[in-house]
Structures are given as C-alpha cells and as structure tokens.
Amino acid sequence: MGFLLSKLLPLLLYPLGLGLLLQLLGLAAASKGREQGSRRRRQASLWLSGTGVGLIWLCAMPLSSRQLIWGLEDRAAALTPRQLPRADAVVVLGGGLRPALPPRQGVEVAEGGDRLLRGVQLVRRAPPLLVTSGGRVSFTGHDPAPPEALWARDLAEELGLPADRILINPGSRTTAEEARDIGALGRRRGWTRVLLITSAFHMPRSLATFQRRSGLTVVPVACDYQLPDRAHYGKPTLGNTLKSLLPDAEALYLSTLALKEHLGLAIYRLRGWS
Template sequence: MLDTISPDVLLRQAIGALLLPPLNGLLLLLLAYWLRRYRPLGARVLTGAAVLLLYLQSTPWLAMQLNGALEQFSVPALAEVRRSGAIVVLGAGKRPAPEYAANVPGADSFGRLRYAVYLSRASGVPLLLSGGSPVGGEAEALVMARALQQDYGITPRWLEGASDTTGDNARLSAALLRQAGISRITLVTQAWHMARALPLFREQGLQVLPAPTGFTRYDGVPAQQWLPSGRAMQEVHQAQREWLGRCYFQLRNMVGAGK
C-alpha cells in the first residue's frame, strides 16, 4: 500500500501522529524521563502535565468542547433539500472486511451514507459520492457505491473517485455537476468537518446547503463526562486533527498571499 499512498497524505499522517493523542502525551512523558537527571523539578512538572493531558484527552467533556466549537451548522429542512440538484456525500475512509471479502466504508462513511439515503428518499434528489484513495487501493466512492447498492438498493447517479483531499472533493465534484447543469447541492459530511468543507464547495461556484451528521453527543449525567473512554479519545483526536488542519491551511494561505 505504501507504493500507492499519496506522499502528502503520508507526511500529514506522520506529523499528526506526533501532535495528536495518545502520542503527544507519551512524548511528553519520554521528555520528562530524559530530564529527570538534569532538571528533576522540571521533569516532575512535565510528568504531571503529560498525565493530565492524557486524562483530559480521553474525557467526553473535552470531546464535546472541541467538537462543539466545530459543529456550527444545524440540520436542513427537507423542503430546502428538495430544491437541490444533487446530494453530495464525502467519503470518510474505508476498511477491509474479511466477513464480506471486500472493503467496506468506515464508520463515518457509513453514517454519512445512511443520512444521505434518508435525505434522498425523502426528497427524490439523486446522490453523488465523492472519495478517492489517498491511502491506496480501491477508491472510497466505489466502496460507498457498493454498500449503497447492497444495503439500500440505491445506485448513485455520479461517482467521483480521484480526490485525495476535501479541496479535491469540491473541485472534481463541481466539474461533474457542471456537466449536468447543476449548481445547487446539499452537502453531507460530518458535523465537525462541515465548516471546512462548505467554503471549498462554494468557491467552485456552487450554492451549497449544509447537511451535517454525526454530531458529538453523550447520554448520562454530567459526572460521566469526566470518565475516560476510548471513544472520547478518538473524538478528541479527530477534533484536534481538524483544528490543526485549519491552522495549516490558514498559514499556507498567508504564506501564499505574501509572495
């Protein structure tokens, strides 16, 4: 797979692994261990900070704080969706499934597909699936299309399977839609991802109705928000990655504007 993965994607994954949980906290612990002989007080402070960081990054409280700041859009009314010419669904990964002897959409992709099916059936608006193969192998759009047909008996009208990034999703999907004379779409992606995806599609000259899904929510009493869990750490990881991505693109745009 390494011979087909995008070098840019591989580099971003490597940098993200260093800056995101759990490795960011573990690296602080390693630094504290190295400092213990030279700066014992500093090493103890750094150890405490690392343990606190790892704990907070595994709590539902922090997951909801970080993702809540990203989830800026509410769900659309069906009457608005009906005015669209297409419902565009962005891919969110795939995974090998030995039980099916094939790749299947990842959990986020499945969630997006399910919501898109609900909107399409309620509105009659056709689907466009967008997702390439940034980590190599089969394009995400093809994997989603197969699941869509097998699970829901629906065939998407358009497939875009060459994109590696959200910007590619927007550019290549817009090209397909222009050929069909469509300029108004409903965009389905994760609630935390919508604020970044929406302007990229609008930059392509499309009128975009946001249709977010996968909101970060927890049941139970408030005290449970401070109990660590693997799910919470995953959601913190995803939110921090999104915030880092925003910072990266802002810096890149600033550097580009200064040239």
C-alpha cells in the same frame, strides 16, 4: 511523500502523540539531569512528564470531550436548514464504510456510515443524482481495497438506487481535493447547487472548503452526530460527574476528532482552501 507527511506529522500534535512525546522529552531531561547532576534539568523533566500526563488525562475526560464535540456539532446543526432546497446533486463525502474484503461478505457500515445512508434517503425523495466521494488512502503495499467512492456506489445500489443515478468521485484523498474535484464535475454538468453530506463534527471545515473551492452553492446536511445536543443530554448526577472526570478511551477519541478538525480548519485557512 508530501501526502504521507501531512498524515503523519499531525499525529504528534494530537493529545496522545503530544502527551507521549512530552513524557519522552521528560525522560531524556531526567537522564541528562542525573548525568550532569543538574537540578534544573530534573525539574524540567518533571514538568514535561507531568504536562504530558495531564494533557492526555484532560483530553480523555468525557467532560472535556463533550465540550469539544458540542462546539463543532452545535455549529453544524445551526448550519443545516430544516427545509432542504432542491439541488442538482447530493454529495456524500468519504468516510464511514469498510470495503468488501474477506472475511466480510460485503461493504460494511462503520461509525460514519450515516453519511451514505442519509444521502440515499435524500435521493429517494427527489430526483437529483448521488455523488459518492473518496479516494484510496492507504500506505500499505498492494492494498487490494478500491477507492471508497466505489464501495459507496456498490452499497447505494444494494440499497435500491439505480446505477444511472449515481456518480463517483474516486480520486480525492482529502476534503480540499473533494471540493476541487466535485466543483469541476459540477461545472462540466452545469450544476449550480448541491447538498453536502458529512459528519456533523466535520461539517464546519467541509462547508468552508466547498464554499471556497467548488464554485457551487453548497447546502450543508449534517449527520452522524456523536452526541445529543446539550438540551437533550440530561442532568448531571454525582455518579455521572465522577465518571466524567476519569479518563476514558472513547472520550480521548472524540477529543482527538474535534482537535483534528480545528487543526485542519486552521491549516486550510492558512493555505487559502477555506
């Protein structure tokens, strides 16, 4: 139940959930205001509803979402060294794959699938092991999908990595659990340094958590950048500026990703996990 609540409650703090909640509170205040003839309640309803709409609009603007994502991805790029040192293992965090369930013909790569592709690329260049990570995160009854670490291993083998160079971490459902469990795996195997691969927007939280909980020297390798950096984005035009001020579903998604990471990092710090 605690894990379920940890996934559900933040949905009310993300832009869409919080914006809709404010609008519902505004409707309730308006209804009460009409019943009681209260001007103050009617004014409060307008303020609540307007704030809800404004919040969603602001976060759905490409102009806003770019700034939020750049704030995380610029940090990830600065953290990733140009020359990667030798390490005992390449750790690929869960996310970015879809299981081989019908009608799919095999494991499929989604937006964050760059994580596994980058990991396979690095292991091919040097002798360390690949660690695929990710548990089963599902609230569906009798979900037939195995833990993500297993699909990632299967795809890595299809991409040419020998089975004896792949380890799995199938029991971790969160970044904090991945850091703890991979740290324990590393201690059992005598590791001192690992390369940590995850999406750029997720790297600041992941690195801080692994440094705090794994007991290993962690070298960040960011990938899956959502945007080119500011210097390579291009110059604004009138059309681009106007489009950047209008709401867009993809921009709302990117803003939510960024805010989720900031909220997650704040919670992890409060709990002593990062």
